[in-house]
Amino acid sequence: MRRILPVDITPERFERALTAFGAIVGKDWVLDDDIDRDAYADAYALGDATTHAPSAAIAPASVEEVQAVLRVANEFGIPLWPISRGKNYGYGGAAPCMPGTLVLDLGRMRRILDVDVRRAYCVVEPGVGFFDLYQFLEQEKLPLWAPMPGNCIGSVLGNALEHGTAYGPHGDRANNFCGMEVVLPDGELIRTGMGAMAGADAWHLFRYSYGPGWDQMFTQSNLGIVTKLGVWLMQEPEAAMELRMELPDEEDIGWVIETLAPLRQAGVIKSQVNIGNFMRYVMGSSQRDDWYRGEGAMPEDIQADIRHQRNVGWWGLEIMLYGYREVIEAEAAVIRRAFAAQTTNEFTTRLWKRGEPRPPFPHYGVPISFPLRIANWISPYGGHLGFSPILPPEREPLLAQLRRSRQMFRDYGFDFYGGFTLGERHVTVVNMLAYDRQDEDMVRRGRELLLALMADAKSRGYSEYRSHLAFMDEVAQSYDFNGHALARLNNKIKDALDPQGILAPGKQGIWPARYRKQG
Ligand code: ADP
Numbered sequence: 001m002r003r004i005l006p007v008d009i010t011p012e013r014f015e016r017a018l019t020a021f022g023a024i025v026g027k028d029w030v031l032d033d034d035i036d037r038d039a040y041a042d043a044y045a046l047g048d049a050t051t052h053a054p055s056a057a058i059a060p061a062s063v064e065e066v067q068a069v070l071r072v073a074n075e076f077g078i079p080l081w082p083i084s085r086g087k088n089y090g091y092g093g094a095a096p097c098m099p100g101t102l103v104l105d106l107g108r109m110r111r112i113l114d115v116d117v118r119r120a121y122c123v124v125e126p127g128v129g130f131f132d133l134y135q136f137l138e139q140e141k142l143p144l145w146a147p148m149p150g151n152c153i154g155s156v157l158g159n160a161l162e163h164g165t166a167y168g169p170h171g172d173r174a175n176n177f178c179g180m181e182v183v184l185p186d187g188e189l190i191r192t193g194m195g196a197m198a199g200a201d202a203w204h205l206f207r208y209s210y211g212p213g214w215d216q217m218f219t220q221s222n223l224g225i226v227t228k229l230g231v232w233l234m235q236e237p238e239a240a241m242e243l244r245m246e247l248p249d250e251e252d253i254g255w256v257i258e259t260l261a262p263l264r265q266a267g268v269i270k271s272q273v274n275i276g277n278f279m280r281y282v283m284g285s286s287q288r289d290d291w292y293r294g295e296g297a298m299p300e301d302i303q304a305d306i307r308h309q310r311n312v313g314w315w316g317l318e319i320m321l322y323g324y325r326e327v328i329e330a331e332a333a334v335i336r337r338a339f340a341a342q343t344t345n346e347f348t349t350r351l352w353k354r355g356e357p358r359p360p361f362p363h364y365g366v367p368i369s370f371p372l373r374i375a376n377w378i379s380p381y382g383g384h385l386g387f388s389p390i391l392p393p394e395r396e397p398l399l400a401q402l403r404r405s406r407q408m409f410r411d412y413g414f415d416f417y418g419g420f421t422l423g424e425r426h427v428t429v430v431n432m433l434a435y436d437r438q439d440e441d442m443v444r445r446g447r448e449l450l451l452a453l454m455a456d457a458k459s460r461g462y463s464e465y466r467s468h469l470a471f472m473d474e475v476a477q478s479y480d481f482n483g484h485a486l487a488r489l490n491n492k493i494k495d496a497l498d499p500q501g502i503l504a505p506g507k508q509g510i511w512p513a514r515y516r517k518q519g
């Protein structure tokens with residue numbers, strides 16, 4: 001990919017800035033050839049990847065280097081896009097929102113700084129991946145389990161900042177970190193929570209400290225570069241139980257969610273519950289051609305055949321329980337009783353007890369990456385992108401949403417991969433779109449479908465919690481109470497903290513004054 005620069009940066013200015021960056025991070029860590037740019041581009045781009053092309057990348061090795069980089073970026077007005085491991089697949093990967101932004105790759109800052117077994121936390125730098133953390137805990141034989149997402153190729157820190165979800169009781173990632181270190185756009189170094197006090201011992205134990213809490217301001221944001229994060233872990237439980245059920249009908253999702261929601265709210269179930277349609281499993285373990293070679297969405301009879309051949313229901317439900325054996329057994333009994341009032345189907349269960357080998361799944365704190373395979377569903381040049389609105393855990397809105405999404409997927413000619421993740425009081429609806437990046441017509445239809453899904457959800461009072469770079473403005477626009485008062489607040493804070501507008505322009509729809517469209 002050839003070099004693209006921001007509209008207001010001349011090539012001469014950029015060259016001078018790169019030389020200055022090289023003096024900080026070392027010439028070898030200025031990544032400025034076409035292959036480097038390809039490596040930082042969005043591998044799953046729905047359309048032209050140059051829409052979000054990086055100009056180049058630089059990779060500092062320490063907090064001091066990050067601070068020095070910010071000083072130079074302010075001096076030359078060079079916009080930076082910080083990434084931790086850059087594996088944010090489905091949301092833009094390592095690529096920046098605004099073309100020509102320089103990627104600030106923090107992957108070399110990869111230390112696990114502290115692991116405290118009694119207090120059950122770790123402190124990580126941005127480059128620490130889920131695999132790194134798992135290996136470290138295993139090698140050191142530490143009885144701690146880390147929250148693992150469905151695909152664990154990314155970083156522990158980046159996933160928490162992006163409001164990711166994971167298995168285990170600390171799976172609501174943005175709600176289970178504690179204490180940050182942040183470099184502000186002007187290069188100032190701060191620590192949040194109790195860490196704001198020099199020599200703090202309780203930095204990673206209590207989130208609020210004294211006065212306003214700033215931590216969430218640095219998640220899904222372009223207001224600072226997070227260089228350390230305290231992450232809550234689970235002490236190895238005495239036992240873990242997996243409860244699974246296949247549900248035959250599409251409409252089963254209504255009663256299932258209404259049965260689960262009170263159990264989740266009451267704390268009988270303490271971690272996220274995943275419900276995925278059969279396509280979730282099929283896309284991760286086969287290719288479309290294995291089943292169907294026609295155009296448009298797969299016909300219903302082929303879908304029924306898939307379920308029959310794979311011996312799965314319309315939905316697969318999985319619930320995880322962790323803790324003391326007696327407590328888990330009691331919780332499982334309560335869950336079974338609630339389900340028995342609705343269905344004659346039984347749960348299949350797996351009980352793991354401390355001392356046994358752990359099943360190799362993220363449910364047990366063990367990382368995996370094979371779900372990446374869904375990108376290959378249609379072609380080796382595939383990609384995927386999600387539409388994920390937040391809904392209440394109630395039958396009517398969920399079924400209505402499901403019916404409309406399914407119909408829209410069909411109308412635009414896509415196979416429907418749907419899932420629901422039940423949080424404490426909400427459901428994250430996952431609609432996954434898999435496509436062939438080289439098929440122009442499919443790419444066009446994919447974009448239209450996503451925009452149609454967003455508009456449809458918005459008209460019913462719902463919106464997304466996360467989005468691909470290409471749709472950040474659209475999603476931000478949907479938060480429009482009082483004439484977009486939230487956007488005005490975001491802009492005020494952005495301009496106050498980052499007057500030169502150098503940090504991640506456009507992230508989450510927040511643009512610095514310098515690049516902001518008027519009106
Ligand atoms: P992953 O952990 O999946 O590899 P990324 O490194 O791609 O995640 O990060 C996802 C997004 O989160 C980035 O595009 C960026 O907007 C934001 N981000 C990641 N790391 C940081 C950080 N250390 N400070 C501020 N924002 C970050």
